[in-house]
Amino acid sequence: MTVQAQMNLVKSRFLFIIIFVSLSHCVKGQENSISGTIVTEDGPGLGYVNILLEQGDSAVAGAMSDSSGYFHVSVPNGTYTLTAKTWGYDALSQQVDAQNNLNLGKLTMSIAADITQVEITARKPLVVREIDRLRVKVPNTILADGDAWEMLRLAPGIMVTQKGDIRMQGKAGIRVMIDGRDINISGQDLMDMLSGMSAQEVESIEIISNPPASFSASGAGVVNIIMKKASQEGLRGNVRSRFERGVYGRSSNGLSLTYKHKKLYLNGSYDLSFGKRFSNEISDMRFCNSQNDCSFWNEDSKQNSQYLKHGFHFYGDYRPGPKSRISFRTDGNLTPLNSTGSDGLTKVTGSAGLLDSSIVNENKAASLGNYQSFFLGYKQEMDKGSWNLQADYTRFFKGLSQDIFSQFVHPSGQILGRSDFRFDSDQNVDILGSQFDLSYPVSNLGAFDAGLKLSLIQTANNLDHFLLENGVSTRDETRSNQFKYDEQNAAAYLSWRKGWEQFEFKLGLRSEYTQLKGESKTGGQSLDTQYLRWFPTLHLQFFPSEKNIWGLTYGTRINRPSYRYLNAFRMYSSPYSYIEGNPFLQPAIIRNLELSLVRSNQYFFTAFASHTQNPITQMSIxxxxxSTIRYFAVNQDIDFRAGISASGSIDFFSWWSAYWDLSAYYQRYQFKAPVTGEDILNSGIAFDPFIWTGFYPGKLDGLSIEFQFTYYAPRYQGSFRVDSRSEFALGLKKKFFKDRISASFFLADIFDDNKFTLRSKYSTQDHVYREDPENQYFRIGLTWNFGNRKVKNKKEQKSNTEEKQRL
Incomplete structure (x- = not known):
């Protein structure tokens, strides 16, 4: 059966089920809808709570709250006893009179008196495992005192690189969001922005490996950073300062203010970061030509960078009525200074091992960046369901000027020649988006969610390449270029969820239509294409008892090429090395499947598999x-992985807790070797253990001591073999004056083992790249809190412009 025929069969069966259930409902008596949201005392929704409606000793109907705490059940006219139960909380019971459709609003459940901790965690960091996501709570941990990028680097379940790449369960193409909104940038630009944001403003990190249909289908997974939000009236805030030193010193200072009064909520923060960083990069390359004459190149480059960043955000929330809300948010990052000086020496030896020549490289780069996004949203709750309308605009600019000086030297010291050049580049990206979402329960059919989304993207790139000779610059027309790219995306989704006492499902279907055009004016290359893709999702939960929750999820995702990968520019970093885009890249299709078990809300087990067709990666060729190296974005054939993960926590004593997380998986990459075209298979087993432990000496009130260990076993990453690396970190924190002041100390990568080594050895390729970034450092921090300081985690609005991650 063809794929299209299978799709048509699935659609017809799905339609038949809906019609059958609808007709069954029509012949029943009059029933009323009872809905509500189960929440904790701190405010967040409580998922997977058993809801039971009884008359006397007879159970009439049951349901299960979804991951946000929402539930819905239909019953005939009458008076019932509603009971809500879940492990770790006192049962909630109340009388309801169902003469009409009834929305009970928020129902609060209290932690049971004999349960000291019902979340998967030792106290700190508070790691909460849910069916569809892992939530890492940041406050009062060693994660909270650095910047947001360091926070991701240290968090369990996430692997990051010094180039700004993020991976989850070994999968690339992870989308990053703040309060459900894409933050528009990726790679090095993403790292630059998050490193200018204080982690003290973050409430939690959500790691979502298989998002539902309401999320954009873009990206293999989602990392959602949830910001803090105050729940108490009045003014509160903090002033913070931190200093850290590795090879060089750097500092960050910030201010946050929050004001809440009746219907109005305002929050803003500003951070100023500046300092210097060091990195050492070493490459070994073996070139053998068609005559089998081989040469060996060893390049050692030391990079010193200096930066100045301004990071800020402002959020406003106004509630004109009890069921309506208007929200506004802007996030920004300005980088007026980001300069890097690189001194490199390349030694070229022949087959006999004798030095043939040397290349002395000097590279000077200066860049500036400007990122800002604006969001406006309106949400309206109805007697049954809710709807919201959102719009946002994002603008990103980056300018780069780079001078490259290369001198060729004979072993005797004689100067053989020079190659000097400069290039100036700039990138402008504008993204405009809007989205409408509707959530509506339909009697005993369950609840339906639907939405529409539209986004428009425009990007313009310019590159001017100049040859430098005797102090005179001449524009090189063959290496200069202009590239324009326009993209339009239209999406619609529909999801259906329904729950019973021991079973719940959520079925979703999302459709996305993409039209894109690109033109390289100098190179004469153009791109004009369009496509329609369908993305089904399925979430099932089974609750055989209060202590066991089984889950099954399936989802199809898409990883579209980033705009920089589509840019056909050729940017040189030396006379023998350059990066080149590929305007003919195809989107990658990802299929994820997960089976999970939660045991007593304390232990979590998952078996997962992921298959990616046409995975996008950057190969070094x-x-x-x-004797040149080209970094070129390509579509490989297959990226497949399957494995298991387990996590849990243990309290050894009241003052000693621990959390552990272990993933092990098989990975398989298939691709064509450049030049020869032969089939290459990279496969193996990888595992990632994570261990955290915290000590809270009772006699030293307010003191916490935390240790954290992460290990990444050897693995494949597309065409590269990646060596193992690990990090051991130590953090201490002490609070004073009734928690008004806190002081912290953090020591990262104590054994200096968090270094990157990538090997590319297959067919005609033979080179190794090593990077030793400044991951070993110490940090001291001081924070003064003032005003009303009680905080609760509250999810914010969801963005409609989720393609922005592909910048």
């Missing part, structure tokens, strides 16, 4: 005839 060596030309053995010309």
């Amino acid at each position: 060596q030309d053995n005839e010309e």
Whole structure:
């Protein structure tokens, strides 16, 4: 059966089920809808709570709250006893009179008196495992005192690189969001922005491996950063300062203010970061030409960078009525200074091991960036369901000027020649989006969610390449270019969820239509294409008892090429090395499947599999005839992985807790070797253990001591073999004056083992890249809190412009 025929069959069966259930409902008596949201005492929704409606000793109907705490059940006219139960909380019971459709609003459940901790965690960091996500709570941990990028680097379940790449369960193409909104940038630009944001403003990190249909289908997974939000009236805030030093010193200082009064909520923060960083990069390359003459190149480059960043955000929330809300938010990051000086020495030896020549490289780069996004949203709750309308605009600019000086030297010291050049580049990206969402329960059919989304993207790139000779610059027309790219995305989704006493399902279907055009004016290359894709999702939960929750999820995702990968520019970092885009990249299709078990809300087990067709990756391709290295974005054939993960916590004593997380998986990459075209298979087993432990000496009130260990076993990453690495970190924190002041100390990568080594050895390719970033450092921090300081976690609005992650 063809794929299209299978799709048509699925659609017809799905339609038949809906019609059958609807007709069954029509012949029943009059029934009323009872809905509500189960919440904790701190405010967040409480998922997977058993809801039972009884008359006397007879159970009439049951349901299960979803991950946000919402539930819905239909019953005939009458008076009932509603009971809500879940492990770790006192049962909630109340009388309801169902003469009409009834929305009970928020129902609060209290932690049971004999349960000291019902979340998967030792106290700190508070790690909460849910059916569809892992939530890491940041406050009062060693994660909270650094910047947001360091926070992601240290968090369990996430792997990051120094180039700004993020991976989850080994999968690339992870989308990053703040309060449900894409933050528009990726790679190095993403790292630059998050490193200018204080982690003290973050409430939690949500790691979502298989998002539902309401999320954009873009990206293999989602990391959602949830910001803090105050629940108490009045003014509160903090002033913070931190200093850290590795090879060089750097500092960050910030201010946050929050005001809440009746219907109005305002929050703003500003951070100023500046300092210097160091990195050492070493490359070994073996070039063998068609005559089998081989040369060996060893390049050692030391980079010193200096930066100045301004990070800020402002959020406003006004409630004109008890069921309506108007929200506004802007986030920004300004980088007026980001300069890097690199001194490199390349030694070229022949087959006999004798030095043939040397290349002395000097690279000076200066860049500036400007990122800002604006969001406006309106949400209206109805007697049954709710709807919201959102719009946002994002603008991103980055300018770069780079001078490259290369001198060729004979072993005797004689200067053989020079190659000097400069390039100036700039990138402008504008993204405009809007989205409408509707959530509506339909009697005993369950609840339906639907939405529409539209986004428009425009990007313009310019590159001017100049040859430098005797102090005179001449524009090189063959290496200069202009590239324009426009993209339009239209999406619609529909999801259906229904729950019973021991079973709940959520079925979703999302459709996305994409039209894109690109033109390279100098190179003469153009791109004009359009496509329609369907993305089904399925979430099932089974609750055989209060202590066991089984889950099954399936989802199809898409990873569209980033705009920088589509840009056909050729940017040189030396006479023998350059990066080149590929305007003919195809989107990658990802299919994820997970089976999970939650045991007593304390232990979590998952079996997962992921298959990616046409995975997008950047390969390093060596030309053995010309002795050059080209970094080129390509579609490989297959990226497949399957494995298991387990996590849990233990309290050894009241003052000693621990959390552990272990993932092990098989990975398989298939691709064509450059130049020869032969089939290459990279496969193996990888595992990632994470261990955290915290000590809270009772005699030293307000003191916490935390240790954290992460290990990444050797693995494959597309065409690269990645060596193992690990990090051991230590953090201490002490609070004074009734928690008004807190002081912290943090020591990262104590054994200096968090270094990156990538090996590309197959077919005609033979090179190794090593990077030793400044991951070993110490940090001291001081924070003064003032005003009304009680905080609760409250989810914010969801963005409609989720393609922005592909910048």
